[in-house]
Structure formats: structure tokens, C-alpha cells
Amino acid sequence: MTPGPPAAPRRRSVVLMFPGTGAQHPRMAAGLYPHEPVFAAAVDEVLGLLGPVGAEARADWLAAEPVVPMAADTRSAPLLFAVNYAMGRLVESWGVRPDGYLGHSMGEFTAAVLAGVFSLPDAVRLLWARVLMQRTTPPGGMLAVAAAREDLAGYVGGYPGGEVVVAAVNAPRHTVLSGPDGALAEVAARLVADGVTFRALAARSPYHSPALAPLVAPTVELLRPMRLGAPRTPLHSAYTTEELSVATATAPEFWAGQPTAPVLFWPTLDRLLGERDLVLVEAGPAQSLTVIARGHPAVRAGHSEVVATLPPRAKGPEEDRRCVRAARERLLALAGPRVVTPASVHSG
Template identity: 50%
Template sequence: MTPAPSPPVALLLPGQGSQHQRMAAGLYGHEPVFTAAMDAFFDAAGPEGVALREDWLAERPVTELDHVTRSQPLLFAVDHALGKLVLSWGVRPAALLGHSIGELAAAVLAGVFGLRDATGLVLDRVRRLAGAPPGGMLAVAASWAEVTPYLSGDVVVGAVNAPRQTVLAGPDGPLDKVGRTLREAGFVCRRVPSLSAFHSPVLEPACRGAAERFAAVDRRVPSLPVHSAYTAAPLTRSDIDDVSFWARQPVAPVLFWPALEGLLATGDHLLVEVGPGQGLSQVARRHPAVRRGTSAVVSLLPARPGPPEADRAAVDAAVARVAAAGHPIVRTPVPHDRPQRPATAV
């Protein structure tokens, strides 16, 4: 009997809300490819790269990681570096799907942007967003249709992560008010780790002028298919050429579940989450293709923050699962006794 073909790999890259202290830091100085990719990002960030590296590796960061100037660039860097690690194993993904800032990391992995250009775009974005009015995000165990009657005061649907997992975004005061009303109505809600109202019109003034920055960098046809969580479809040449498409991503809603459905409509996949936590893995496990066992999910990192050894063990387990699914792995030897790089390295 001919064995069933191995399901193609699709990489899932998480965004805002998945960040945590020392995310993936257990791999730094331990996994050579990951370390080189992180160093390339810090180098591309110029003088800001020193502070970013120090806060990323610190037990007590100077700037908290939920602040836009830390969460966004470090999520982008970690997603990209983990994606480079998987590619280094000889795995060629059939698709990439990023959530929020994860889409920009996916675009770099696919060759749409160069890393240095993309790093400059991310840092320009966070400088703009740092001056936006304070706000936040609220995850609600409900559908878009169910939460719509409760929206008010510039609070909007910022993301559709699953059929009954909707994220609201807006200014702090109105968002808190909508949250209280939803809880009184019996809905389960929780704040998403964010100090900004991502994917809401609150950020629109801060994004003005960003299109000019995107217009100034090269954008190429992707070498790997990128499924956009903003269009719920694969990136087209028109999307890539449209600088406003990229500039407005902090304002536009994230349609992760429709994008995931579109991806899995093309066939079953091995979904590999390359980013901190397992938020997208948990969402993907709700999909019918995963529940019936024809598609599967692998997380590269632990579900919760832990010691450096937990990051390494999670990667080892992911390697075993990807290999068991029929994808041969060619792995760079890991120096298990190599000491952690100091936080002051530049």
C-alpha cells in the first residue's frame, strides 16, 4: 500500500497579545539560525536595537513589553527568526499566514520585503503609534454578529479569530464600558495585552504618512504564498503594490479565521505556529479539518512563559512532530552547553 502523502506545511505567525517577557529568549545563543536572525534584526534597528535586545532579554525590562515600542518590533523579530529556523531545517512551507504584525514577518520570509527595509518600516510604524491616544483590546467569547449591538464610543471589531472569538478595540474608557455591558449580558471577556487600540480607527491619524515610507522600499512577488489576514485571501500583485494596504494594517480588522478557512479550503496542512505562546494553535485546533484529524497543529514554543529549557524542549518536540508527519529535517547541530549571550551584546 502506498503511504499517504505528507500534508504540506503552513506557518502561522502570531501578533499583538501573544508577547511576553523573554519570549523565545531560551533559543538565543543556543539555536544558531534563530540567533543570527535576531542579531540581523537588532543590527538593522540601529541604535534602537541595543535597547530592544536588552529589554527582550531582561528579567525586568526598562520599557514594558506590552508597550507598542516593544511588543510590535519584538514580535516581528521573533516571528521572523522562528520562521527562518524552520526554513533552515529544509522545510519549504506551502503557505504563510500571519496575524497582525505577523503578516509583515510573513511577507519578509516570503521575500516581499527585505529584512532591513521591513525593520525600518516597523520602527516607523511604532513611532507613529506611540503618539496615538491610549486604548486597548478586549477578547469576547462571541461572534461578530453577537457583539455588534453592544459597540459604541469608537469601539469596533478589531479581529475575528474564530467563530466565537472576537476581539474589540477602542479607547480605554469606551472599551471598559462596552466590556461591562457585555459581561452583564453574560458574555465572557478578557483584556488582550495591549496598550493601544490596534485595528481600530483610533489609530488612523497616527498612520497618516506611513504609505510614503512603504512606497520608498522595494516590494517583490513572494517566493512563498502568503495568505493575508486582512483580505482573507492570498496576497496578490495588486495588494503588494498598494502601499495603503500595508500602511493601514494597524487600523484594518484582522480576519484570521476567514483567512484560515481559505487556506484549509485548498487542502489539509500541517499548521506550524512560529511565535510566542500557542494562541493561534488553540484557535486552529477548533477548525473542522483539525478536529477530524486530517490537518494537524504544531507549536514551536510553550503555551506559557517558562525557563530557557522550556523553549528548547518545545523546539525539540516540534522537530520530532514535523519529522513524524513526513517532512525530513536537516538541523544545525545545537550546542547544548553554549552559554546565553549577554543582554549587553551589540
């Protein structure tokens, strides 16, 4: 009996992940700009919507010595969003159609654009409005603490300088605290005294804390005229830990409240990886989500896999391109090619 043709390899489900504030760094993915037309066009599309501000941000991103550093919110926010969005478009241009999206903090806006909830112009307008509105709130910061959320109960709450809260649960022993400068300094001093390991994140605002509550109402008003659509691809929210329903995805109050809500990345990841085997693709800089996801038991056991598309830090143009080539080869082996329909890739 003549054996039949070998069975086609099983296509693995793909979820694209997009990092949030803190992943940005000087010249992130800059090595792709002259060599990847899809990536470059997507970056230009985002920054073009910001007019002169976007042109200045692009010049600083590509410059060896930028005029305005990446730490400034006028650079970090638009450039991180642009790189995330462009990497998502690049991955999809390879013929890999994601079965879902997952963003961390600001990365959820990128996910929402690719899923069809926001048009790109509306998302960029909202992003820039938040940059400007954040300047009216007290200065603050964030601390990444090597401890479980429940172990930090004694460090959160009211202080003379403001309130400190849990801003993110990234892993079982990776919790982020956030608050105004004075209160956060008191917490940092207590952590040092108690021998708890932590590091300050590259954030100048107390993201995901009550300090940003004044931004919610004006953001709702900004969102009301926007036409929010039902997700065309499952959009997994690290705020609800669930796939967003149409009602939630199209509610202005949900998006407006994100600056004050904690990011529950690990519980969301835990649910996703507990349901099925996945290929998780970090479509953005720094590999912060890759490191977290590779620590999950489902990944360590080999049931699911994580693919990074960019290096963990700027290592030069050739390393950007090498990392992308390796990611493309691995992804096509695991999950593609699969025809990308007009509904799955769009610019808004």
C-alpha cells in the same frame, strides 16, 4: 513475486503561521538564544537594524529583571517581530520548505518578509516608524470577547469616548473589540452587566480601529520608496482572507491601511483548511494561533495537523528547547526534509 520497496510517505503541505500583538511575553523563546545559532543570528539581524534601541531591547529580553518591561511598545513590537522572524528562519533551516505563510495582525509583516514582499531592513524601518507614530493617537485597548461577531452588533459603534469596532474575528465565538480608552470602558461595563465573558488584551493602542486612521497617509509615504516584491511563496492575508495577488502585495495602500482594518483570521483559516489538508506551524510565541487552529473541524477530524514550536508561556530555557526539538521531529516526520532553495529563505 518480490514486493517492491515501501512507498515514501506523502509529504504534507506546510503553512507557517505568525502571531501578532498580544502573543509577546517576558523571555519568550529566550532559552533558544544561546543554543540555536540560526535563531540567534536572525534575532541579532533584526535588532541590529534598530541600532542602540535594538541592543537595549535584546538586553531587556534576556534579563531576569528588564529595565523596560515587555508591555512597552519599544519592547513588544521589535521583540515579537524578531522572535517570529527568527522562528520562521529556524523552521526553514530544518529543510522544511513552507507552501504558504499566514500572519495574524503584525505577524503578516513577518510573513511578508519571508515571502519576499519586503526586505528585512524595510520591514524593520516600517515597524519602528509605526511604533513612534502610534504615540500620536489616542490611548486605547482591545477586549477578547467570547461571542460571535454578529452577537456583538449592539456593542460596537460610536460612544462619547470614541468608536468601538470589531478588530478581529479569531474563531466562531472569539471576537476582539477595539477602541479608545473611554469608549472601550463603556463597552466593558455593558459586557459585565450583560454577563458576557471577556478579557482585556495586552495592548495599549486601539489596533485595527478608525482611531489609527491618522497613521495611514504618512505610512503610505514611507512605503512609496520601498521596493515591494511579488510573493515568492503564497502569502495568505488575514485582512483579505485570500492569497495576496501581486497587485495587492505590492500596493503601499494595502500595508498602510492594516492598522485600521479588522483581522479575519478564522475566515482565512477556514478557507485554507477547506481547500486541502495542511500542517499548520505556529512559528512564534504563546500558542494563541495553535489553540484557535486546533478547534477547527478539519483539525479535530484529523485531516490537518497543528504544530507549535514554542511553549504557551515562559517556562524556562529547557522547555523552550524541548518544544523546539519536539516540533522539529514532528515536522520532519510529516513534511520533510525538503531542500530549501535560496529563494525560499532569505534575510532581505
